[in-house]
Amino acid sequence: MKAERGITSKAALWALATACAGILATGTGAAHGIAGKRFFPATLATDDPFVADELSLPTIASQKTSASGEEPATRETGFSVDVSKRVTDNLGIGFGATYKVLQLEGGPTQRGFDNLAASVKYKFYQSDECETILSAGVDWDIGGSGSRRVGAESFSTLTPALFFGKGFGDLPDPMTLLRPFAVTGLIGLGIPTRSGTTLVSDEGDISVERHPHTLQWGFAVEYSVPYLQSSVRDVGLREPFNQMIPVVEFAMSTALDRGASGTAGTVNPGVIWAGRYAQLAVEVVIPVNNRSGNRVGWIAQLHFFLDDIFPTTIGRPIFGR
Amino acid sequence: MRTWLMLLTAACAPLIALPVGAHAFLDHAMPAVGSTVHVSPAQVKLWFSQELEPAFSTAQVSDSTGKRIDQGDARIDGTLLTVSVPPLAPGRYRVSWRVLSVDTHATAGDFSFDVAR
Numbered sequence: 001m002k003a004e005r006g007i008t009s010k011a012a013l014w015a016l017a018t019a020c021a022g023i024l025a026t027g028t029g030a031a032h033g034i035a036g037k038r039f040f041p042a043t044l045a046t047d048d049p050f051v052a053d054e055l056s057l058p059t060i061a062s063q064k065t066s067a068s069g070e071e072p073a074t075r076e077t078g079f080s081v082d083v084s085k086r087v088t089d090n091l092g093i094g095f096g097a098t099y100k101v102l103q104l105e106g107g108p109t110q111r112g113f114d115n116l117a118a119s120v121k122y123k124f125y126q127s128d129e130c131e132t133i134l135s136a137g138v139d140w141d142i143g144g145s146g147s148r149r150v151g152a153e154s155f156s157t158l159t160p161a162l163f164f165g166k167g168f169g170d171l172p173d174p175m176t177l178l179r180p181f182a183v184t185g186l187i188g189l190g191i192p193t194r195s196g197t198t199l200v201s202d203e204g205d206i207s208v209e210r211h212p213h214t215l216q217w218g219f220a221v222e223y224s225v226p227y228l229q230s231s232v233r234d235v236g237l238r239e240p241f242n243q244m245i246p247v248v249e250f251a252m253s254t255a256l257d258r259g260a261s262g263t264a265g266t267v268n269p270g271v272i273w274a275g276r277y278a279q280l281a282v283e284v285v286i287p288v289n290n291r292s293g294n295r296v297g298w299i300a301q302l303h304f305f306l307d308d309i310f311p312t313t314i315g316r317p318i319f320g321r
Numbered sequence: 322m323r324t325w326l327m328l329l330t331a332a333c334a335p336l337i338a339l340p341v342g343a344h345a346f347l348d349h350a351m352p353a354v355g356s357t358v359h360v361s362p363a364q365v366k367l368w369f370s371q372e373l374e375p376a377f378s379t380a381q382v383s384d385s386t387g388k389r390i391d392q393g394d395a396r397i398d399g400t401l402l403t404v405s406v407p408p409l410a411p412g413r414y415r416v417s418w419r420v421l422s423v424d425t426h427a428t429a430g431d432f433s434f435d436v437a438r
Contacts, residue, residue, distance in 0.1 A: 034344065037430035128429075176355075230347040231432050233355030276343040276370060308343040311424040 036128035037231055038167035039224065040184055041272045042303050044281055045251035046218035048184045049135045049163035051092035051123045053306035053315045056082040063285055063297025073105040078114070084121075086307075086317040094119040100150040112147025115156075121163070131167030131182070136160070143193060154197065159216055161188025167224075169231065180227040185219030195258060212260040218251040226274065245272040249283065264292040268299065278304045345371035345378075345422035348400075352434040359437055361409040365391070365416055367402040377421035380404045385413045409436045 033040035033050040042048055044059065059080040067073040082096040096117040102110040121137030139159040146152025167182040192211035199207045224245050225237060252265030270283025282300045287293035307315035351366045352358045365382055375397040382391040382404060392405040402418065417431040 034428065037428075039346070226346065229349070230354060231430055234349060234353040305343070308424075308426070311426065 033165075035126055035131045035133050035165065035167065036169065037227070038131040038169060038182060039226060039274065040133075040165050040167070040182060041222065041245050041247070041274050041279055041281070042301075043184060043220045043222075043247065043249055043272075044270070044283055044299050044301050045249040045266065045268050045285075046184070046220050047137075047139075047161075047163060047186055048220075049123065049133045049165040049186075051086055051090055051121055051135065052084055053086050053310075053317075054084045055304040055306055056080065056301055057304065059299065059301040061285070061297065061299040063293060064295045066294045067105070072107055075103040075105075077101045077103070082117075084119075085314075088317050088320045090123040092121050094121070100147075102150055110149045112150040113145075113152070114150060115144070115146035115152045116142045118142060129170070131165075131169050133165040135163045137163065139188070153192075153211075155192055155194035155211065158191045158193070159188045160191075161186045161216065167227075169227070176232050177228075179232050180224045182222050182224060182227075183219055184222075186217065188216040190214035190216050190253070210258040210260065212255040212258040215254040215256055216252075217254070218249065218265070220247055220249040222247040222272075240273055243274050245274060246270075247272055247281075247283070252288070262291055264289065266292060270299075276305075277309050278302060343371055343422065343424070344426040344428050345369040345373055345400075345420050346428060347418065347430055347432075350416070350432065354432040355434065357435040357437050361436055362406065364403050364405050367416070367418055369400045369402065369420060369422075371422040371424075371426075372399050373397045373402060374421040374423055374425070377427075378402060378419070380416060380418040382406050383415050383417070390414070411436050411438050 033042065033048060033052060040048060040050065042054060042056070059082065060078070061080070062075065062077045064075040065073060078098045078100050080096060080098040082094060084092055084094040086092045098114040100112060100114050104110070117139060119137055119139040121135050123133065123135040125134040126132070137160070139161065141153070141157040141159070143156035144154050148154070163184070163186045165182065165184040169179045171179050191213055194211060196208045196210040199209055201207070222245050225242055226245070229235065229237060229242050247270055249268040249270070250265065251268065252263055254263040255261050265288050267286045267288055268283040270281060272279055272281040280302055283298065285297040285299055287295075309315060346369065347354075348368045348370050350368065352362055365380065367380060378397055379395045380391070380402055381389055383389050390406060390409075392407065395402060395404040402420065413433055413435050415431055415433045417429075419427070419429040421427050
């Protein structure tokens with residue numbers, strides 16, 4: 001039975017690969033996330049500052065945690081879809097959903113959707129000359145919309161945030177080889193709509209789980225080979241290497257109050273391959289401390305540029321040009 | 322898992338069937354980006370990742386003082402943009418381009434090359 005399921009999954013994977021090949025095997029070039037001559041790819045662990053028409057389908061993340069106390073070792077795998085849509089050139093909305101699978105070692109497997117997410121983002125500054133972009137937005141983790149079996153919270157969390165992106169194409173001549181570097185990132189405040197949740201154990205013991213405000217912060221450092229080849233020096237790299245963007249992401253959360261403190265997060269080195277209509281990305285997920293986990297995981301994403309795939313229909317802003 | 326993969330396949334399939342376009346980015350150039358040439362080129366050639374809209378695509382070449390020195394005859398042939406230059410003295414030259422792909426996405430960029438004796 002297990003083997004049969006494996007074969008079917010392989011067939012489905014081949015079908016998926018074939019279906020997507022036309023989108024991916026399209027050679028050079030890229031799409032949204034452009035400031036001047038800089039193309040910023042979509043990042044996986046930290047939201048980028050761009051307002052764009054894009055679809056991440058899927059993002060797959062997997063990480064195993066070691067056993068701790070009465071908690072068994074667990075492998076958590078998430079399958080996510082995220083879609084962003086421009087309302088105007090500078091205002092966008094987004095929605096996201098994640099299906100989680102929790103495989104408890106020696107125990108049952110739990111499956112279900114995590115809370116749905118919605119967001120709005122406004123780009124209020126862009127300098128093409130300085131390859132700089134700034135935007136502000138709010139993310140809404142919709143409490144109670146997911147399954148408690150996989151740990152979805154019953155309360156919502158609102159996260160207003162500032163997003164930034166900066167390319168270093170304006171570095172002086174002696175530093176030309178550093179010009180392909182760029183950084184994107186965000187800083188936000190996670191505001192839970194409930195300060196705590198009362199828990200009652202099977203034995204009737206009552207406890208209160210407190211939900212602190214959190215500082216959500218992170219950034220991505222990337223080195224764009226396409227930028228190197230088209231603006232600094234053609235070093236002769238050809239496909240697929242001329243479309244690769246090595247990246248290291250830092251995704252952090254710092255508890256601020258309600259008896260909690262400390263920072264948790266991950267450092268994710270990886271590589272993004274950007275084509276004309278889609279990008280592929282793979283990153284290793286490394287916890288920064290014990291609070292963040294104790295095993296290395298991975299995350300992979302297939303991301304479509306809807307503004308390039310459907311330039312005259314759903315890839316355009318709802319209002320405006 | 323199987324259900325997810327089937328859904329993904331279904332989601333990807335229509336993306337192939339539809340006509341698509343994209344931003345035009347510089348794929349390569351002659352003289353090459355950041356290169357040093359020892360013979361003055363008669364033309365600067367730029368190859369892009371997308372077909373270009375001739376009426377809204379152009380390139381300029383300027384010398385190290387910022388003075389424009391190309392012959393103002395930029396022309397498009399599909400993905401190729403060509404502009405003529407006079408015999409170039411040794412020095413650094415900057416090529417600036419601004420193009421519109423056929424699906425109306427605008428992009429711009431620049432690079433330099435050196436002419437040496």
